[in-house]
Amino acid sequence: DAGITQSPRHKVTETGTPVTLRCHQTENHRYMYWYRQDPGHGLRLIHYSYGVKDTDKGEVSDGYSVSRSKTEDFLLTLESATSSQTSVYFCAIRLARSSYNEQFFGPGTRLTVL
Amino acid sequence: QQQVKQSPQSLIVQKGGISIINCAYENTAFDYFPWYQQFPGKGPALLIAIRPDVSEKKEGRFTISFNKSAKQFSLHIMDSQPGDSATYFCAASGTGGGNKLTFGTGTQLKVEL
Numbered sequence: 001d002a003g004i005t006q007s008p009r010h011k012v013t014e015t016g017t018p019v020t021l022r023c024h025q026t027e028n029h030r031y032m033y034w035y036r037q038d039p040g041h042g043l044r045l046i047h048y049s050y051g052v053k054d055t056d057k058g059e060v061s062d063g064y065s066v067s068r069s070k071t072e073d074f075l076l077t078l079e080s081a082t083s084s085q086t087s088v089y090f091c092a093i094r095l096a097r098s099s100y101n102e103q104f105f106g107p108g109t110r111l112t113v114l
Numbered sequence: 115q116q117q118v119k120q121s122p123q124s125l126i127v128q129k130g131g132i133s134i135i136n137c138a139y140e141n142t143a144f145d146y147f148p149w150y151q152q153f154p155g156k157g158p159a160l161l162i163a164i165r166p167d168v169s170e171k172k173e174g175r176f177t178i179s180f181n182k183s184a185k186q187f188s189l190h191i192m193d194s195q196p197g198d199s200a201t202y203f204c205a206a207s208g209t210g211g212g213n214k215l216t217f218g219t220g221t222q223l224k225v226e227l
Contacts, residue, residue: 031213042120042203042217043158058214090157094213100165101146101213105157 003027004106006091012112019078021109023091031094032074033103034058034066036087043090049074081113117141118206120218127225133191135221137204140185144206148215149178149189152201161202162189194225 003026013019023032031050035043035058045058047066055066063085065077078085089109095102119138127133137147148163164171164178164187171178177190191198204218 033214040219042219043205043215044217045214048214100163101207101215102148102160102163103215104160105150107157108155 004091004093004104006089006106006109008109009107010110012114013081014114015082016080019081019111019113021076021089021091021111023074023076023106025072025074025093027093028071029093029096030071031096032068033092033094034064034074034076035090035092035105036060036085037090037108038087046076046089078111081111083113085111086113087111117216118204118218120204120221122221123219124222125224127191127194127223129194129196129225129227131194131225133189133194133198133223133225135189135202135204135223136186137188137206137218138184138186139206139216141206141208141216142185143208144216145209146207146213147178147180147187148205149176150203150205150217152203152220158203191223194223196225196227199223199225 005024007022033048034046037043044060049055049068067075091106092103149161150158151161152158162173162176166182175192180187202221205215207215
């Protein structure tokens with residue numbers, strides 16, 4: 001599992017509330033990614049990070065922000081949650097020692113916005 | 115804009131049969147094509163991957179066939195087993211720009227006894 005943990009694993013919240021999801025890795029990987037998974041859409045990239053304080057947007061970044069103040073932690077924040085953000089969120093790391101883009105995923109966080 | 119198209123959406127195969135899932139891509143800059151397997155309640159797990167310098171890669175019962183000119187690649191599962199029942203995603207990425215993966219929409223495979 002490449003030493004990836006996500007917290008919380010499940011969360012139910014109300015529309016308009018802020019939510020922060022945490023991804024933690026223990027193997028000093030440089031690249032970290034946040035995806036959301038929805039039926040019929042596969043996995044879509046929200047934001048990614050290529051180092052401490054270095055982040056960039058993915059294809060579905062509206063309504064989300066990220067921060068990475070330490071190598072091991074990548075936080076995803078929904079500033080004001082909406083029902084359209086109900087989804088399963090996965091964090092991934094890119095295996096640094098490989099010359100290929102091998103990405104390994106965490107166990108996911110199921111978020112429900114009521 | 116869907117850059118990786120995956121089919122079929124669902125697939126039922128008899129035990130011992132061959133499961134075939136197809137993907138097509140548009141971006142000729144893609145140079146890495148992985149397949150992921152996902153069981154319910156779990157994160158996607160890297161199954162097998164290929165680079166475009168080869169036309170086929172085999173790992174056990176799993177084979178990727180790659181057709182660069184047609185911009186297509188497929189996953190073949192030989193001797194399919196009930197334990198292979200899962201959702202499979204193809205993906206593609208290029209170099210640079212964070213090596214972002216673009217995923218297909220997934221195929222739900224069920225292997226029946």
